Amino acid sequence: xxxxxxxxxxxxxxxxxxxxxxxxxxxxxxxxxxxxxxxxxxxxxxxxxxxxxxxxxxxxxxxxxxxxxxxxxxxxxxxxxxxxxxxxxxxxxxxxxxxxxxxxxxxxxxxxxxxxxxxxxxxxxxxxxxxxxxxxxxxxxxxxxxxxxxxxxxxxxxxxxxxxxxxxxxxxxxxxxxxxxxxxxxxxxxxxxxxxxxxxxxxxxxxxxxxxxxxxxxxxxxxxxxxxxxxxxxxxxxxxxxxxxxxxxxxxxxxxxxxxxxxxxxxxxxxxxxxxxxxxxxxxxxxxxxxxxxxxxxxxxxxxxxxxxxxx
Numbered sequence: 064x065x066x067x068x069x070x071x072x073x074x075x076x077x078x079x080x081x082x083x084x085x086x087x088x089x090x091x092x093x094x095x096x097x098x099x100x101x102x103x104x105x106x107x108x109x110x111x112x113x114x115x116x117x118x119x120x121x122x123x124x125x126x127x128x129x130x131x132x133x134x135x136x137x138x139x140x141x142x143x144x145x146x147x148x149x150x151x152x153x154x155x156x157x158x159x160x161x162x163x164x165x166x167x168x169x170x171x172x173x174x175x176x177x178x179x180x181x182x183x184x185x186x187x188x189x190x191x192x193x194x195x196x197x198x199x200x201x202x203x204x205x206x207x208x209x210x211x212x213x214x215x216x217x218x219x220x221x222x223x224x225x226x227x228x229x230x231x232x233x234x235x236x237x238x239x240x241x242x243x244x245x246x247x248x249x250x251x252x253x254x255x256x257x258x259x260x261x262x263x264x265x266x267x268x269x270x271x272x273x274x275x276x277x278x279x280x281x282x283x284x285x286x287x288x289x290x291x292x293x294x295x296x297x298x299x300x301x302x303x304x305x306x307x308x309x310x311x312x313x314x315x316x317x318x319x320x321x322x323x324x325x326x327x328x329x330x331x332x333x334x335x336x337x338x339x340x341x342x343x344x345x346x347x348x349x350x351x352x353x354x355x356x357x358x359x360x361x362x363x364x365x366x367x368x369x370x371x372x373x374x375x
Contacts (some may be wrong), residue, residue: 064177064344066374068102068169070094074183077156078358079148080136084317084354085198091185093350096360100371103176104119107163107183115201118236123193126156127200139195147195152334153185157200159273160185164207167347168302174213177374179337180307180367186351188230188306189255196230197255204349205236208243217261218242221300223291223334224249226308226351227318229258233306234269241266244308246291248272248283250318251312255372270294275320276319280326283311287333295337303338303346309353309362315352324365331369344373 075087092322097340115124122254130137132148135147167179187204189197198375208220221244229249234257237243249258251273258271272290295303311320311326338346348366353359 064374066101067101067105067167067176068182068243069105069166069179071105071107071159071163071183073155073159076152076367077185079151079154080112080146083146083148083189085185087184088356089180089353089359092166092356092360093363096364097182097367099288100364100367102371105170107166108205109155110161110165114165114210115206117213118192118202118205118209120193123219127157147198147200157185159183159205160187161201161206164347165205165210167349168207168211168212171302171345171347172211176326177344178370180184181347181349182369185348186235187349188224188226188351189228191235191331192201199232199236202232202236204304207234207304208248208348209348212242217301219298219300220302220304221294221295221298222246222304222306224306224308224351225311225330226306227315227320228253228308228352229255229271230306231257234262235282238269239265241268241316244268244269244270244300246272246294248274248286248291250274250276250278250320252339253318257296274320274344277321279321279331280323280329283322284329287330291331294338296340299341301342303334305334305348306351306352307348307366309359312353312355312358312362313348314355314358315347315353316360323363328365328369331366335369335373336355339373346370
């Protein structure tokens with residue numbers, strides 16, 4: 064069994080304005096950091112529009128396509144702080160990002176890989192049904208969950224999102240989906256100011272674990288052992304999806320948590336233990352945030368190294 068690395072060169076061609084933190088260099092650093100690991104490499108396909116409209120409004124998908132500029136940039140959320148921008152070469156990157164997460168599901172469900180990491184951009188966990196925000200256009204991981212339900216007939220899929228920002232999009236897209244448990248740890252207070260413990264989903268299928276600014280690895284581990292791991296074990300997923308953001312790192316400029324590479328190793332090991340118990344080790348992890356380039360690269364390498372060790 065192997066760990067699949069799924070990516071596409073088009074994801075590097077999604078260019079953003081110079082002052083925006085979500086830059087092509089993020090993916091370039093990640094891919095360099097993974098060069099020495101034993102990974103089976105795959106080229107991400109383009110997602111089909113029919114799969115995207117299972118969770119996003121068709122009119123919104125059409126609006127994204129129509130907004131691609133001939134040159135320069137189009138800001139879809141200029142009234143917010145996140146400046147989610149389209150450039151002339153954005154659309155293939157957006158579709159490959161969704162396709163990579165879905166391909167990861169196909170590979171682990173078929174047994175071609177034990178687990179998978181989708182090294183993509185743009186990220187996806189802030190995108191809502193008809194709203195782009197937080198550098199995100201479509202819900203990559205939420206759509207992968209829906210793909211697992213529709214294409215592979217699963218009845219229990221879990222998402223764990225450890226990005227420092229709350230995955231408001233994943234939560235909203237899957238709010239009324241009882242077959243998906245969405246678990247998110249995130250700094251609070253922090254943009255987008257969602258993810259309160261009282262937000263529990265339409266079927267008690269959402270768990271939010273807010274963490275105070277300054278929270279380090281010791282406190283994070285306690286929260287996961289007390290709240291997250293027991294909830295996942297009770298749910299007993301058939302597939303575990305990870306929204307893998309690395310901006311909780313102490314070096315990241317956009318937030319105030321103080322995690323380090325060893326914390327991502329510990330957390331990945333714990334999640335893989337649950338996957339080994341309940342879903343034959345089937346884990347698909349997809350890149351979300353992380354904006355200090357060196358910290359991002361080192362943290363992703365620590366995370367994926369655990370996946371390769373579990374794949375044997």
